Amino acid sequence: MRDRRALTCLVASLGLLVGALGGCTSDEGDKPSRAERAAAVEPPPTPVERMDLVPGWGPTQQELEEAAGIVDGLPLRDLAGQVIVARWQGTGAPTGLVERLHLGGVIAFSDNVTSTDQIRRVNAALRRTVDRPWPLFLAVDQEGGAVERVKGAATRFPAFMSTGAARNEALTEATYAASGSELRGLGFNVDLGPDADVTIGRADPTIGARSVGSEPGLVAAQTAAAVRGFVAGGIVPVLKHFPGHGSVLADSHRTLPVQGRSMKELRSIDLVPFVSAVGAGTSAVMVGHLDVRAVDPRVPSSLSRKVVTGLLRDELGFQGLAVTDALDMAGVAAGRTPGEVAVKALKAGNDVLLMPSDPAVARAAIVRAVREGRVPRPRLEQAAARQIALLIHQDATAPKGAKPGSGLAASRALSAAAVTSVAGPCVGPLVAGPVVPLGSPVAVANFRTAAAAAGMALGRITYEKPPKPPKRKKKKLRKWRKLEPTPVFHGTPLGFTGYRGGVTTTPIVVATDAPYVLGQVGAGIRIATYGETPGAMAALVDVLMGAAPAPGRLPVEVSGVERRGC
Numbered sequence: 057m058r059d060r061r062a063l064t065c066l067v068a069s070l071g072l073l074v075g076a077l078g079g080c081t082s083d084e085g086d087k088p089s090r091a092e093r094a095a096a097v098e099p100p101p102t103p104v105e106r107m108d109l110v111p112g113w114g115p116t117q118q119e120l121e122e123a124a125g126i127v128d129g130l131p132l133r134d135l136a137g138q139v140i141v142a143r144w145q146g147t148g149a150p151t152g153l154v155e156r157l158h159l160g161g162v163i164a165f166s167d168n169v170t171s172t173d174q175i176r177r178v179n180a181a182l183r184r185t186v187d188r189p190w191p192l193f194l195a196v197d198q199e200g201g202a203v204e205r206v207k208g209a210a211t212r213f214p215a216f217m218s219t220g221a222a223r224n225e226a227l228t229e230a231t232y233a234a235s236g237s238e239l240r241g242l243g244f245n246v247d248l249g250p251d252a253d254v255t256i257g258r259a260d261p262t263i264g265a266r267s268v269g270s271e272p273g274l275v276a277a278q279t280a281a282a283v284r285g286f287v288a289g290g291i292v293p294v295l296k297h298f299p300g301h302g303s304v305l306a307d308s309h310r311t312l313p314v315q316g317r318s319m320k321e322l323r324s325i326d327l328v329p330f331v332s333a334v335g336a337g338t339s340a341v342m343v344g345h346l347d348v349r350a351v352d353p354r355v356p357s358s359l360s361r362k363v364v365t366g367l368l369r370d371e372l373g374f375q376g377l378a379v380t381d382a383l384d385m386a387g388v389a390a391g392r393t394p395g396e397v398a399v400k401a402l403k404a405g406n407d408v409l410l411m412p413s414d415p416a417v418a419r420a421a422i423v424r425a426v427r428e429g430r431v432p433r434p435r436l437e438q439a440a441a442r443q444i445a446l447l448i449h450q451d452a453t454a455p456k457g458a459k460p461g462s463g464l465a466a467s468r469a470l471s472a473a474a475v476t477s478v479a480g481p482c483v484g485p486l487v488a489g490p491v492v493p494l495g496s497p498v499a500v501a502n503f504r505t506a507a508a509a510a511g512m513a514l515g516r517i518t519y520e521k522p523p524k525p526p527k528r529k530k531k532k533l534r535k536w537r538k539l540e541p542t543p544v545f546h547g548t549p550l551g552f553t554g555y556r557g558g559v560t561t562t563p564i565v566v567a568t569d570a571p572y573v574l575g576q577v578g579a580g581i582r583i584a585t586y587g588e589t590p591g592a593m594a595a596l597v598d599v600l601m602g603a604a605p606a607p608g609r610l611p612v613e614v615s616g617v618e619r620r621g622c
Contacts, residue, residue: 161193179243236289515547
């Protein structure tokens with residue numbers, strides 16, 4: 057015993073603290089007191105520590121602790137339902153679905169919305185009748201342009217590419233504050249936007265005018281401004297589609313697109329807006345369904361731990377709410393069951409599982425995976441706590457919402473700053489005499505209203521009947537029957553071409569979505585409005601009449617145009 061103690065003291069003299077050994081002089085000194093033993097036992101981790109929740113992305117430390125406390129007391133089946141946000145059928149409040157599966161929330165689509173009054177009542181009923189002491193996740197996909205689910209009395213906003221053409225961050229922030237405030241007034245607390253994808257241009261089949269443009273820095277700046285606006289309006293914005301959907305050649309609704317760029321290319325282009333947003337403390341990011349060959353080949357990014365945890369969380373430092381893109385899309389659902397998709401998405405590091413094709417099956421699969429040890433319960437708790445903490449934070453800090461239609465001036469201001477002329481005079485009136493609008497019924501109706509308000513003359517179309525049918529000659533008679541009346545324009549024809557619209561041969565061509573079609577036509581006057589909203593049409597009328605300039609610049613390359621703007 058004496059030799060062993062001598063050796064121990066020798067080791068201590070070489071660098072260990074003698075006091076930590078309890079001394080080297082007697083056997084009695086080796087035994088710590090009861091008080092020392094109690095002090096040496098580390099306390100168990102708190103729920104926040106166990107779930108690895110850290111502030112800096114929205115919720116305060118107190119809100120994180122509140123959410124962790126809630127989650128700590130939830131049964132497994134309720135936890136599994138909490139991470140699911142489902143689609144629903146019909147136009148009544150889906151209270152039964154939410155309560156039966158203990159869903160985190162629901163997302164409204166066009167077929168769930170008949171009017172602003174109706175969807176406000178639905179959201180109010182859900183908040184009132186679902187017995188839960190924390191908010192529901194009440195989401196909508198309202199980007200503006202071609203992607204808008206709530207219409208009617210709600211303000212229509214142009215496509216997000218308008219912000220790239222206007223290049224005015226303060227204006228972008230004000231516009232999306234107005235949009236967010238209207239959504240908040242309708243009872244929503246989450247919007248699946250803005251779109252942070254950097255588009256490659258015409259070859260991009262999915263994102264198009266939903267993107268700010270093709271310049272990473274411009275996309276980052278305008279996306280950040282839109283995020284600030286949504287937050288100011290009382291809405292949680294969900295930045296999408298990580299790690300970048302604008303540079304792939306397929307649509308993830310239909311297949312799994314291959315993202316073939318190197319990591320160097322991704323970091324210098326696609327990831328730039330996300331890096332900027334995460335650095336600014338954005339609260340929520342949507343993960344897309346992409347085959348990112350440089351990170352995890354042939355695995356949908358939404359199911360890839362290397363993408364969600366490795367790239368988004370570890371490399372970019374994102375600690376907030378990771379939301380999958382819709383899990384019923386072919387890019388992730390093809391060849392997989394709803395349960396398999398849900399479990400893999402959760403294991404990858406996502407916190408909200410959006411729109412599984414069968415939410416009941418997805419919940420059951422998560423419960424089974426936790427019980428079998430394939431998904432650690434702390435991972436499920438972490439996901440649920442992040443969602444609840446963000447909703448508590450949003451509910452505590454959001455201002456009162458605004459009435460539908462209150463954002464009309466903001467929408468018009470953005471369109472007036474974005475309208476872009478790529479051919480034709482840059483000053484003075486562009487037309488003399490009446491104008492005859494053609495194309496999209498919505499664009500034509502809004503243009504007519506704006507023209508009438510501004511005093512612009514509108515022309516009309518009459519039709520000349522074919523000549524009288526030939527007598528007796530059957531072959532000529534058949535040809536005659538195929539003839540249609542010939543239109544006669546009493547004024548200058550103006551052709552609108554919108555979302556996935558074709559080429560028009562009118563003297564004035566107006567692109568109301570992505571501007572690429574303007575490079576395919578020979579019209580003397582070619583204008584991009586990035587929207588067919590009342591505000592966009594009012595801005596167009598002002599430009600045609602010479603009452604206002606066209607200050608916008610193309611935020612993407614358009615082959616075949618004379619210039620990028622005036």
